Amino acid sequence: KVDVSQGEGMVCPMASVTKELPSSITARIGASRSISFPTLNNLYSRSSGNPDLEPEVTWKYELSIEQFRAFSTHRYLNPEIAVFYNDIRNQIDKSAWTGIYRNLLGINTWGVETTLGWGANRWLSGSVAFGWLDWSTESPIIxxxxxxxxxxxxxxxxxxxxxxxxxxxxxxxxxxxxxxxxxxxxxxxxxxxxxxxxxxxxxxxxxxxxxxxxxxxxxxxxxxxxxxxxxxxxxxxxxxxxxx
Structure with a gap:
């Protein structure tokens, strides 16, 4: 998939591969580039606007593994784990102290997300999830x-x-x-x-x-x-x- 914005001609590619493995396991790996342009409020708000804002550009990489085990019609387990890494440039952020929108120079974030979905019977189901996120930055702390x-x-x-x-x-x-x-x-x-x-x-x-x-x-x-x-x-x- 390739998106080309009419304004800047910036290309946002996205690629992913999915592989079905034994024991009802699915593995996915993907990478993408996204661009977020400042809104009119970001640029020209009377109280917080900054007309010098640059577009926010992010490269995203993710690897996930999921399994779905059905024991009967309503009894199942659905564990999933994903690891990710994001390379963000010029993130648009509002300063908590000045109230003015700004660009953060460079941020790298990485983390893990795990989810376990389950079903006990036709009456009871649910899920539990855990997420961990860390980062390094050239700008003020996140x-x-x-x-x-x-x-x-x-x-x-x-x-x-x-x-x-x-x-x-x-x-x-x-x-x-x-x-x-x-x-x-x-x-x-x-x-x-x-x-x-x-x-x-x-x-x-x-x-x-x-x-x-x-x-x-x-x-x-x-x-x-x-x-x-x-x-x-x-x-x-x-x-x-x-x-x-």
Whole structure:
């Protein structure tokens, strides 16, 4: 695949190879180049714009191995592991202290992502994932980006059609710029979300959703506390199902 932008004539190639191996294992390797141009807001925002921004250019390399083992219709294991390396030039970033968009000179990032999806029966399934990210940079340190992340999902389906979905995530501590060229660590945090959906007719579902179930006090970005516990309710209408 080759994309050529009309503005700069920059080429963005992408190549990948997939190999099916014994024991239901699939291996993939790929490389690509992507270009992100500054938006009008990045360039000309009255409060944060920088008209001298350069396009952000990234080379991405990834190798992944996945296996799907089905033991019955609803019992399965689906492990996957991926390693990646990114070479980023002129990353467009907003300074936490000045509030002005800028280009970071050069960043190299690498890491590992692992996921294990599973199904126990027709009523219960889920997944657990772990991610590790590290980097080196010629510019100021990468801010508010955790080195480690753990997440999981649990999906339950009850006999009356009730569906319960839970999500749990943990993020490690990360550095933030609290004053010009002065950095501190934001603490790690754990957050949980969930929702319950109950069909009440062939085309109407009632849904209740809870965000930040345990009312965790955390900041994804320094100086901007995230909202506490939020509970929402509503209806889902499925007209296609109603017609059938």
């Amino acid at each position: 801010l508010e980006t955790p080195h480690y992340k753990i997440s999981s999902r649990l999906n339950c389906k009850l006999p009356l059609g009730t569906r319960i979905n839970l999500e749990f995530s943990w993020f490690s501590k990360r550095q933030a710029e609290v004053m010009s060229n002065y950095y501190e660590y934001l603490p790690d945090y754990f957050v949980a979300h969930g929702n319950i959906t109950q069909p009440i007719s062939s085309w109407v579902d009632v849904r209740v959703e809870a965000r930040n179930i345990f009312d965790a006090n955390y900041e994804e970005e320094y100086g901007y506390p995230c909202e506490g516990r939020v509970i929402l309710g509503g209806f889902n209408l499925n007209f296609q199902r109603a017609v059938k």
